[in-house]
Amino acid sequence: MSGLRAALWVEARKARAARVLHVAAVLLVIGAAVLSASLTAAVEAGNEQIVAKLGQAAGSEGWPLLTATVTQIVAAGAVLTFGLTLSWQFGREFTDGTAYGLCALPVSRTAQVVAKFVVHTVWTLAVAAVLVGFVVLTGLAVGLGRPDHGDPAALGRLLVLCVLGGLVAAPAAVAATLGRGPMPGIAATVGVIVLAQVSVAAAPASSAWIPLAAPALWAMRPDQVSLAQLGLTAVTAVVFAALTARAWSRLELDR
Amino acid sequence: MTDRLAIEDAVRAYGPHAGVLGLSLTVAPGSVQALVGLNGAGKTTLMRAVLGMVRLDAGSVLIDGIPVGAMPAAAWARVGHLLDRPFAYPELDVRANLEVAARLRGLPAQAVPAAVAASLGRMGIGRYERVRASRLSKGNRQRLGLSAALIADPDLVVLDEPTDGLDPAGVIALREALRERADSGAGVLVSSHHLDEVARVADRISVMNRGRIIGALEPAEAELERAFFELVLADDRRHEGDSV
Numbered sequence: 001m002s003g004l005r006a007a008l009w010v011e012a013r014k015a016r017a018a019r020v021l022h023v024a025a026v027l028l029v030i031g032a033a034v035l036s037a038s039l040t041a042a043v044e045a046g047n048e049q050i051v052a053k054l055g056q057a058a059g060s061e062g063w064p065l066l067t068a069t070v071t072q073i074v075a076a077g078a079v080l081t082f083g084l085t086l087s088w089q090f091g092r093e094f095t096d097g098t099a100y101g102l103c104a105l106p107v108s109r110t111a112q113v114v115a116k117f118v119v120h121t122v123w124t125l126a127v128a129a130v131l132v133g134f135v136v137l138t139g140l141a142v143g144l145g146r147p148d149h150g151d152p153a154a155l156g157r158l159l160v161l162c163v164l165g166g167l168v169a170a171p172a173a174v175a176a177t178l179g180r181g182p183m184p185g186i187a188a189t190v191g192v193i194v195l196a197q198v199s200v201a202a203a204p205a206s207s208a209w210i211p212l213a214a215p216a217l218w219a220m221r222p223d224q225v226s227l228a229q230l231g232l233t234a235v236t237a238v239v240f241a242a243l244t245a246r247a248w249s250r251l252e253l254d255r
Numbered sequence: 256m257t258d259r260l261a262i263e264d265a266v267r268a269y270g271p272h273a274g275v276l277g278l279s280l281t282v283a284p285g286s287v288q289a290l291v292g293l294n295g296a297g298k299t300t301l302m303r304a305v306l307g308m309v310r311l312d313a314g315s316v317l318i319d320g321i322p323v324g325a326m327p328a329a330a331w332a333r334v335g336h337l338l339d340r341p342f343a344y345p346e347l348d349v350r351a352n353l354e355v356a357a358r359l360r361g362l363p364a365q366a367v368p369a370a371v372a373a374s375l376g377r378m379g380i381g382r383y384e385r386v387r388a389s390r391l392s393k394g395n396r397q398r399l400g401l402s403a404a405l406i407a408d409p410d411l412v413v414l415d416e417p418t419d420g421l422d423p424a425g426v427i428a429l430r431e432a433l434r435e436r437a438d439s440g441a442g443v444l445v446s447s448h449h450l451d452e453v454a455r456v457a458d459r460i461s462v463m464n465r466g467r468i469i470g471a472l473e474p475a476e477a478e479l480e481r482a483f484f485e486l487v488l489a490d491d492r493r494h495e496g497d498s499v
Contacts, residue, residue, distance in 0.1 A: 006361065017344075103306055104308070
């Protein structure tokens with residue numbers, strides 16, 4: 001793979017200056033923190049509608065209630081956020097007209113795709129760490145005290161869920177490449193979220209085997225999802241990354 | 256000596272009358288080859304095929320004797336190009352865009368600052384060094400795109416309508432930059448609608464129409480525009496005659 005080091009440098013440089021990535025991260029982190037604090041307060045105040053919406057999670061209190069609430073928000077919110085940013089990372093090369101400049105270079109197109117995915121994954125990890133930090137601060141701010149017993153594990157699962165949300169969004173890259181713009185990638189992301197929800201509702205017994213749904217199920221009910229089922233999510237992301245690399249390499253810029 | 260670029264019987268058709276429809280052309284080291292033609296003549300399609308952005312239906316393109324489809328990735332470091340829009344990320348400033356272009360063209364990290372400094376001076380955009388590309392005028396974005404294309408001192412330069420949006424000073428800077436590359440042994444392929452500009456920089460001018468080379472113009476010719484239209488109109492009449 002020729003020029004991977006240069007490609008990584010370039011993608012990291014672009015990401016540092018990309019307002020889209022920063023705004024999306026802020027919206028996810030602040031949104032999840034504010035929303036979860038509000039929902040937690042609503043449950044503790046006995047709001048029946050919110051209790052009904054949160055299901056099992058509403059039966060707990062303190063840190064378990066807060067982490068369960070954030071987990072529900074992040075399960076869909078992370079996929080949407082990272083699907084949007086991944087769509088932009090690939091699709092913007094067409095809408096900004098830079099795709100032509102990425103051809104006929106010593107840095108291969110495969111290296112460019114790998115670099116985009118590496119930067120995307122590092123970005124999701126950074127956002128996940130900040131998000132968990134904000135949740136901890138939120139819990140302390142609303143007077144939950146220091147997390148103990150199973151709380152650190154729940155926060156750890158939240159971090160992993162956030163990163164896996166970035167992997168689940170991988171189909172967005174293929175769609176943005178084939179559709180030559182961010183919009184098809186965003187549409188694919190919405191499709192992924194809908195597909196995950198529908199498949200869980202249609203086949204709850206086997207939904208842990210659905211790579212798009214497994215991370216959310218695991219974060220909420222870790223004993224019901226095996227490592228192999230979770231690993232399938234990573235494998236699926238690698239497959240979509242490979243499909244993106246293939247599409248990118250075979251791309252003809254004739255329009 | 257091997258031609259910097261050799262195109263033989265190239266075909267990339269978009270229907271019976273559009274695209275590149277059987278065209279041969281060479282660009283020798285040290286020469287500037289201009290392509291002129293009306294809109295839709297096939298100039299951009301030809302340049303895309305040269306750079307591997309589209310695949311030919313038939314024929315071949317060789318860069319320094321190597322078929323484009325078989326070019327090792329490292330060999331592309333010797334090619335500089337600007338097609339469609341300037342290679343400029345709007346959120347990056349001029350310097351960062353040139354650093355990105357330099358790294359993508361295979362320059363080692365330690366060689367980038369000198370290459371960027373030379374590039375800023377070559378196209379006269381040094382005072383915009385810290386200005387984001389999104390805030391540049393069209394002409395300065397074009398200067399940035401040209402600087403990016405030439406930053407690694409390529410042996411083959413492929414530019415589609417490079418004077419698009421440039422002011423007279425920019426046109427002169429480009430002309431000098433291309434002459435300097437050609438004098439260093441590079442081959443330059445440039446397309447343009449502007450016959451006067453082309454005449455000032457090109458060693459050879461080929462006229463394209465309906466996907467084919469239909470003749471050549473002498474850069475020193477006084478009535479360049481008249482000679483161009485005579486060639487094009489004669490070709491159009493010939494085709495109309497064929498289709499009757």
